[in-house]
Each structure stands twice: as structure tokens, then as C-alpha cells.
Amino acid sequence: MLAEERFALILDLLAEKRTATVQELCEALNASESTIRRDLTELDRQGRLNKVHGGATLPNGQFLADEPTMAAKESLAVSQKQSIAEAAAALINAEDFVYVDAGTSTLAMVRALNGPALEAHYVTNGIAHARLLAQKSCHVCLPGGLLRPRTEAIIGAAAVTALQQFNFTKAFMGANGVAMEAGFTTPDPEEAAVKAAAIRRARQIWFLTDDSKFGRIYPAVISALGDAAILTNRCPDPKYGQLTLVKETER
The missing domain is CATH 1.10.10.10 (Winged helix-like DNA-binding domain superfamily/Winged helix DNA-binding domain)
Incomplete structure (x- = not known):
């Protein structure tokens, strides 16, 4: 060849x-x-x-604007998301007050919750996340707002206002893209605004991102790279670790 x-x-x-x-x-x-x-x-x-x-x-710097449906995203990087989800769930203690962002990686984390993590209190803007937390008999709160069908996330000004009433010990976030020069990004500005509001109210922030999301840039900025830690199956470039805390599950 x-x-x-x-x-x-x-x-x-x-x-x-x-x-x-x-x-x-x-x-x-x-x-x-x-x-x-x-x-x-x-x-x-x-x-x-x-x-x-x-x-x-x-x-780095591949600019994208597509937004797959929740169902489509659940079929992608399944094993990677599972390893990230298990590591994320292990970070939650019974006394935590946790924000869980909408998204498939965070939904996998909710599925993985067990033991003391089930005694924690949760706030989420994900409809599927709230349903599953309730099925696990967890304390869960949903903010008011508009439902975005494509991602099954609650968005809008009412959701942003509701989140300003809380102080979270930990926030587990999702993003469509992670890039050194652009930070954490997503296609929809309203969804980005809700994510940013949750981050501002959290003491410890983790973005759950599988390795396919590195180097991707979407139109709406959530936050700078240094504002949160990254929990991933594998980080493709060690330079990310110079800008923020990166925890890998495949080591």
C-alpha cells in the first residue's frame, strides 16, 4: 500500500x-x-x-453545529461512557447536594448510582435523569422552564433563575465539545446558559466527556477549560492536563 x-x-x-x-x-x-x-x-x-x-x-478547532437526538447519542461511545459514569458515581457522598446536567454521559452516571450516593440530594434539568433518580428513591428536584425535545433538557430563563437559588457541593456536566482554545461548548445557547448557571453555583465541577469530544468546538460557550475538571475515559492530548485537572478511567 x-x-x-x-x-x-x-x-x-x-x-x-x-x-x-x-x-x-x-x-x-x-x-x-x-x-x-x-x-x-x-x-x-x-x-x-x-x-x-x-x-x-x-x-483542535474543528467547528461543528450538529445536535444529535438523545436517542442517537445514547448509542455512541457506550463502553467509554460507562467507565466514566462509574468513576463519577463513586465521587458522590451521602451528604452531597448534586447538580446533574442533561446528557447521555450524566444519565449513565445516574444509572450507576448506588450505596451512599443514593442518599444524596439532586437537582437536574434532565427529564430522563429525574425519572431515573425518582425510581431509585432519591431526593430530586426539577427546575421550571421550557423542555427542549431534542435533548430532553429543561432550558430558558425560568431554569436559570431557579438554579440561582442553590449551592451545589458537586456538579456533573455534559458538553458536546472540549477544546483548549474554546473551552466547553454546546450547540444551543439556551442550553449553554443553563449549564453556565449551574457551574456558577457549584463548589466542585466535573465535565463527563468521552475521548471523541476533544478538539470539537460548538457555537455556544459553556465555560473556560480552567473552570472545571474533566473526567474522561482517555485524554488524547496531555496538554489538556496543563490547563485543568484531567482524570482518566483508562489507565
Whole structure:
């Protein structure tokens, strides 16, 4: 296989997955590790990808505006979200007053709640999250506002005002994109406003983001990278750890 053919296949795989390890690329291209590493070095030199420890990721700054439905997002990165969810649930104590943001990663966290975490008190703007918390006999509060059908999240001025009445010990947030220069972002400005309001009222903030979300930028800014910690299955670029706390579940 010619080098340019390998380059095209590598970039196609990254376009689909956002990140890939050297081992994944070796298996996909049926090529040796030394060949793949040389290809990654050359593509990095050309600015077509970022070579990171153990693999590669697309360059930061890919601007997106799409918003998959809740059902569509639940079928993506399932195992990654599960490992993040279990780690997040383990951070919650019985005495915590917790904000749970709408989203599939945070919904996976609610599914994983057990033991003392079930005794904590919760506020969430996610309809599915509130239902599941109630089924687990947790104390749960829903803010008022408008329901956004695509993400099943409560948004709007009433929701922002309601959140200003609380002080959270911990907030577990979702984002569509995480980028060093743009921070945490999402497609919808009203949803971003609710997320930002919750962050301002929380003492400890965790964004639950699988590795496919790194390097993506969406129109609405939630917060700067340094305003919150990141809980992820795998961080594709160690530079993120220089800007905020990053906790990985795949170590």
C-alpha cells in the first residue's frame, strides 16, 4: 500500500472516531507499528492530525453545529461512557447536594448510582435523569422552564433563575465539545446558559466527556477549560492536563 493511501485511511478513521491509538491503526491498515508511527509523524508535520502519546487525534478547532437526538447519542461511545459514569458515581457522598446536567454521559452516571450516593440530594434539568433518580428513591428536584425535545433538557430563563437559588457541593456536566482554545461548548445557547448557571453555583465541577469530544468546538460557550475538571475515559492530548485537572478511567 502506498503512503498516500495509508494517509487517506488514517484520516478517514480519525474523521469517524476523532482519536485512534497506534495499535488500532496497525490493525485497521494491516501495517507495522513502525510504519504507522512514521505515517503519523509525517501527517503531524503536514498539520493534518495531532500526534499524541500512543496515537493521534484530529487537530483542535474543528467547528461543528450538529445536535444529535438523545436517542442517537445514547448509542455512541457506550463502553467509554460507562467507565466514566462509574468513576463519577463513586465521587458522590451521602451528604452531597448534586447538580446533574442533561446528557447521555450524566444519565449513565445516574444509572450507576448506588450505596451512599443514593442518599444524596439532586437537582437536574434532565427529564430522563429525574425519572431515573425518582425510581431509585432519591431526593430530586426539577427546575421550571421550557423542555427542549431534542435533548430532553429543561432550558430558558425560568431554569436559570431557579438554579440561582442553590449551592451545589458537586456538579456533573455534559458538553458536546472540549477544546483548549474554546473551552466547553454546546450547540444551543439556551442550553449553554443553563449549564453556565449551574457551574456558577457549584463548589466542585466535573465535565463527563468521552475521548471523541476533544478538539470539537460548538457555537455556544459553556465555560473556560480552567473552570472545571474533566473526567474522561482517555485524554488524547496531555496538554489538556496543563490547563485543568484531567482524570482518566483508562489507565
